[in-house]
Amino acid sequence: MAAGVRRYFDYPRWKVDYLTHISRRHRAVFVEVPKAGCTVVKRVMQHSEHAGAPFEPPTSVHDRAESPLGAPVRDGFDIDEVFGPDSEMFRFAFVRNPYSRALSCYLEKIVGEQWLRDLRLPRLGFAPDEQVSFAQFLERVADQPPAQMDIHWAPQSLLLSLGKVSYGFLGRFESFHADLSAVVERVGFEAPGHLLTERSAHTTDAGSKIAQYYDDHTVRLVRQLYGEDFARLGYGVDLRFA
Secondary structure, three states, rough: OOOHHHHHHHOOHHHHHHEEEEEOOOOOOEEEOOOHHHHHHHHHHHHHHHHOOOOOOOOOOOOOOOOEEEEOOOOOOHHHHHHHOOOOOOOEEEEOOOHOOOOOHHHHHHOHHHHHHHHHHHOOOOOOOOOOHHHHHHHHHHOOOOOHHHOOOHHHHHHOOOEEEEOEEEEOOOOOOHHHHHHHHHOOOOOOHHHHOOOOOOOOOHHHHHHHHOOOHHHHHHHHOOHHHHHHHOOOOHHHHH
16 A cells, blocks of 8 residues: 555555545546635535535544545555546645745744644744744745655645646635535535635735735746746746746
8 A cells, every 4th residue: 555655646545645635536637736715625525525515524524534535545545546547536735826925824833823823833843832924934945855844835746746736726726616616516526615715824914915915026036936836837936926
């Protein structure tokens, strides 16, 4: 099983399990990119998996132990059936402009609630109570090997294993509602309409704060960190389009 996972992903199988959500009912596979609308997608999928039957949602949609959605390794799926080129499962994901995704991660995880700072600042070599600028955050991230980065700021091309795993649909955070609605219709997910539009507690409105946080230095750092994302996902490197 581990060897099968290594054919498709360059990171540990526990992380593959955490990021991959399988709908047995709809034969659909969602590989999440944190900070790109994954909370809403998982909420819709978890609700639909019960087909209208009584369902007590997990306290957190991110709790894999409580989710009704399958995890490939933990639940013994055929890895080639889940990720292989000949699979009949519908694989999809959502991606985001690297500029706004990096800023959203910083605003939530680095300058947000203290319990989130306690978790992540020490991993970057900062004290939990330290005031860290956006530039300092990006500089420390740039020192990390991509495979060792926290999933919230790891390159999207790495998390999705682009080049090894193909997708039936890559939605964009910038057109999230329309793209998610298209997936719901294509797959047949059943969920109340408000679940598609209800804002996540993780929302930071980073897109409206780009000019406040970016300068020549931080632009260069993001281009350096996420060059493959810009190239593979078709996002322009010009900050004016972020």
